[in-house]
Amino acid sequence: xxxxxxxxxxxxxxxxINLLIGFKEAIHKLPVPCFIDNVSQVEQLIFTPSCKGxxxxxxxKTEVKQAKKVGILANxxxxxxxxxxVSENQLGDIEKTVITLxxxxxxxxxxxxxxxxxxxxxxxxxxxxxxxKLLDQLNAMSRTERWQYWxxxxxxxxxxxACRAVCPMCYCSSCTVEGNQPQWIKVSSETTGNLxxxxxxxxxxxxxxxxxxxxxxxxxxxxxxxxxxxxxNQDIEAEFGAKxxxxxxxxxxxxxxxxxxxxxxxx
Amino acid sequence: xNIYNIKSSQxxxxxxxxxxxxxxxIAPVLKKSGKVFFEAVHSYDQVSTDYIQTGFSxxxxxxxxxxxxFSFKKDDEGIEITNNLHTIPETVVWGLRPCDASAxxxxxxxxLKENPxxxxxxxxxxxxxxxxxxxxxxxxxxxxxxxxxxxxxxGSDMLLTTMGESVYVEVxxxxxxxxxxxxxxLFTPGEEKSKEEFLAKVTSVFSMDEVKxxxxxxxxxxEWKHASMGCFGCGACAFACPTCTCFDIQDEGTQDSGKRxxxxxxxxxxxxxKHTSGHNPRTNQTERRRQRLMHKxxxxxxxxxxxxxxxxxxxxxxxxxxxNIFENILSVTK
Amino acid sequence: xxxQYIPYKMRIAxxxxxxxxxxxxxxxxxxxxxxxxxxxxxxxxxxxxxxxxGESTFCIASSPTREGYLECTFRSSGRVTKxxxxxxxxxxxxxxxxxxxxxxxxxxxGKNIVFITGGIGLPPxxxxxxxxxxxxxxxxxxxxxxxxxxxxxxxxxxxxxEWKNRSDVNLFxxxxxxxxxxxxxxxxxxxxxxxxxxxxxSENSVAIIAGPPIxxxxxxxxxxxxxxxxxxxxxxxxxxxxxxxxKCGHCTxxxxxxxxxxxxxxxxxxxxxPPEY
Numbered sequence: 001x002x003x004x005x006x007x008x009x010x011x012x013x014x015x016x017i018n019l020l021i022g023f024k025e026a027i028h029k030l031p032v033p034c035f036i037d038n039v040s041q042v043e044q045l046i047f048t049p050s051c052k053g054x055x056x057x058x059x060x061k062t063e064v065k066q067a068k069k070v071g072i073l074a075n076x077x078x079x080x081x082x083x084x085x086v087s088e089n090q091l092g093d094i095e096k097t098v099i100t101l102x103x104x105x106x107x108x109x110x111x112x113x114x115x116x117x118x119x120x121x122x123x124x125x126x127x128x129x130x131x132x133k134l135l136d137q138l139n140a141m142s143r144t145e146r147w148q149y150w151x152x153x154x155x156x157x158x159x160x161x162a163c164r165a166v167c168p169m170c171y172c173s174s175c176t177v178e179g180n181q182p183q184w185i186k187v188s189s190e191t192t193g194n195l196x197x198x199x200x201x202x203x204x205x206x207x208x209x210x211x212x213x214x215x216x217x218x219x220x221x222x223x224x225x226x227x228x229x230x231x232x233n234q235d236i237e238a239e240f241g242a243k244x245x246x247x248x249x250x251x252x253x254x255x256x257x258x259x260x261x262x263x264x265x266x267x
Numbered sequence: 268x269n270i271y272n273i274k275s276s277q278x279x280x281x282x283x284x285x286x287x288x289x290x291x292x293i294a295p296v297l298k299k300s301g302k303v304f305f306e307a308v309h310s311y312d313q314v315s316t317d318y319i320q321t322g323f324s325x326x327x328x329x330x331x332x333x334x335x336x337f338s339f340k341k342d343d344e345g346i347e348i349t350n351n352l353h354t355i356p357e358t359v360v361w362g363l364r365p366c367d368a369s370a371x372x373x374x375x376x377x378x379l380k381e382n383p384x385x386x387x388x389x390x391x392x393x394x395x396x397x398x399x400x401x402x403x404x405x406x407x408x409x410x411x412x413x414x415x416x417x418x419x420x421x422g423s424d425m426l427l428t429t430m431g432e433s434v435y436v437e438v439x440x441x442x443x444x445x446x447x448x449x450x451x452x453l454f455t456p457g458e459e460k461s462k463e464e465f466l467a468k469v470t471s472v473f474s475m476d477e478v479k480x481x482x483x484x485x486x487x488x489x490e491w492k493h494a495s496m497g498c499f500g501c502g503a504c505a506f507a508c509p510t511c512t513c514f515d516i517q518d519e520g521t522q523d524s525g526k527r528x529x530x531x532x533x534x535x536x537x538x539x540x541k542h543t544s545g546h547n548p549r550t551n552q553t554e555r556r557r558q559r560l561m562h563k564x565x566x567x568x569x570x571x572x573x574x575x576x577x578x579x580x581x582x583x584x585x586x587x588x589x590x591n592i593f594e595n596i597l598s599v600t601k
Numbered sequence: 602x603x604x605q606y607i608p609y610k611m612r613i614a615x616x617x618x619x620x621x622x623x624x625x626x627x628x629x630x631x632x633x634x635x636x637x638x639x640x641x642x643x644x645x646x647x648x649x650x651x652x653x654x655g656e657s658t659f660c661i662a663s664s665p666t667r668e669g670y671l672e673c674t675f676r677s678s679g680r681v682t683k684x685x686x687x688x689x690x691x692x693x694x695x696x697x698x699x700x701x702x703x704x705x706x707x708x709x710x711g712k713n714i715v716f717i718t719g720g721i722g723l724p725p726x727x728x729x730x731x732x733x734x735x736x737x738x739x740x741x742x743x744x745x746x747x748x749x750x751x752x753x754x755x756x757x758x759x760x761x762x763e764w765k766n767r768s769d770v771n772l773f774x775x776x777x778x779x780x781x782x783x784x785x786x787x788x789x790x791x792x793x794x795x796x797x798x799x800x801x802x803s804e805n806s807v808a809i810i811a812g813p814p815i816x817x818x819x820x821x822x823x824x825x826x827x828x829x830x831x832x833x834x835x836x837x838x839x840x841x842x843x844x845x846x847x848k849c850g851h852c853t854x855x856x857x858x859x860x861x862x863x864x865x866x867x868x869x870x871x872x873x874x875p876p877e878y
Contacts, residue, residue, distance in 0.1 A: 026589050026591065027405070027406045027407045027580075027583055027584075027589060027591065028405060028406065028407070030589060032497075032588060032589040033497045033588045034497075035493060035496040035497065037493070053588075057499070058496075058497075061496075061499075061552075062551060062552075063492060063495075063496060063551065063552070063553065064496070156304075158323075158332055158502075158506050158531065159502070159530075159531075160501050160502035160503045160505075160506045160533075161501050161502060161536075162499075162501040162502070162503040162585075162587050164501070165499030165500060165501035165587065166499060166501070166587040178538055186517075186519065187515055187517045187530055188333045188517060188519065188528050188530045189332050189333055189530065189531075190333065214587070218503075218587035220322060220323070220503045220506070220507055220585040221300070221302070221304070221322065221323070222298060222299070222300020222301065222302045222322070223300070224300075
């Protein structure tokens, strides 16, 4: 057994956790989410730098909350998501035990939220090289070219809502697309309606999205959906100095006003 | 069944003839994202030949993601209702895998056996399926577990199997014959032979008979919760799946003019079964995922005598959490 | 091949306000030819559509013995029913159907028939009640247990009067405790309570129970206690329906499609289904 597996066994045996959300190896040797509720299942657990998925989304799932004491293997993007979720008061239902892998490959089990926050701030992730490149390309486009780019991309969207499903920040129990009085977002998939859906979602996520890139990674038709909010976050950081997932005192940049903000309308 | 041979180097010419025949030709195309999807093409250059499986299935040819059922317009005399079934073109689907072709058998039974569906019927009638055998497979493929194989002719009008410099052509139907006739000079009649050495080896992961028997009592298995923990309730698996047929009906426009559409839907969505009163017969994701698997391996068998899974593995590849359908089936039928 | 998705055009010929938010529409075919070839049997339902808004599923509430029109009774609760409620006399709406299976009336000749329902569960049974009353001599006793939350919530108020005054119908009409008005002369009590206090005899009888899930849940055991076999208890199930023809998948309960294998089921059949309705 690896040191990770030993550690997790220990956490089960001393009653710290009833459920662990982690990774296991699956098809194509990909790390995929796995759920362990018994020490007999521990041997499939892995946690390596290639475990890039953001498991924090599962902390909001009913079946996971039912377990009450939940452990989670968190890479830096996931840690950032946890900080943001705590700042939005979404993780009060569970006692969480968060485990990360530091740069040296050592396991770190956070004792407190403060420790977790400090770690995130000290290891605040940058965009991946791939995302930086695409962001540069988008920034270099004219407005018309950017519109053309996204129109082409979203024509392929099939409205499977995998992007929404995998996002830890999309936790609304009743999503805007699910209403039909009025019907803000069409059910059918066609270019304009798809643009409306993604733009609306980006507006709800700008200033909250922690740039894990999961939505773009898992899109079945290969649309780099995450770039919408990566770009928005870049703008919001420039305008308001707000870094998402940085501090539990964050809140949400777009729905808070501070006296130092440059807008004059409220004065 | 008629057997022909065509030189591998002349496949492109056959393809161009199909295009020249005036039909719409849908083939696998490599996209910028690195995934391969079926698209209408104008030349063989656009066709991808180096893929194990396409991202989505070819079902959209007969069951599009959005189908206009009719359009309506109010005038002084009342309401005029029209539809454009008469504009559906003759279509050839090139490059689907044997699993996908077999899926068309299920789709045909489902849509036409009882209360036949006009839209499906028109589209299927106008579609020719030219399948290509699998020389490679990956660990998400499990066709051999559902009684298919990488060289199966089930459901296709023509099946092509590359054997070195030449392509072994099995013509199964009249439509397949008509396709040969668009480029008759390229084809030479051939002898039946074994495709085995040119086909991928797909290891069986379960016995279909055993699963069909055990699933009869699997509804109350305690394993469903664990098997469904990773499921977020998106529609990726259902939309990618060649046999998923659930749909929603939506009106768009105004009460004066607009259209009624049918669009892909998925039993995994939380709202799928929810009543206007708020009552939801399937209250959580465990119940919803159970429905999907029970439907594929039990209810379809009870209703149509067919397991509605062809082992293509798309659900596994497209799932954001890579939930594994055959692993789950094994665990709930233990 | 008939195109199952093209609706008939129906003119709203009459509107009755039955109860708060509940209306009955009498519909007539715009096209004579449609009227001539359309026929249905008690138990079947239709998809009623407002063009541009969508379709909603209700039973056909009028009896097939009454020709020249169809009726539907609905409560406006969602987008489509609200749009329907906003329609006016002579507006054109769409109707697709008839869909589903039927009550096996021929098997009930000579038997006593018991109806148990509440609130807006009456419309699907009202079709059947008039169907039987229009051939009254073929059946034994006809007993109806019906109630609503308040006097105002009772539907088909005039027809209830008519049934009350008929000597060949036993009507137990009730409102929930607290729902009565000073003028109320009927019973007071939940429908299952009234059923329990005035149990129907099970010999040579058939029971049809429909309505809110709680009514069915409480009523079934009472029938069982009084000797009704599960195969002689019928219900009409409701589930989310869209296509009406067993294709869209929304209404499935196990392998059963409520729209095409139902909505009429015996209690035996219901017990053999997974509890997903």
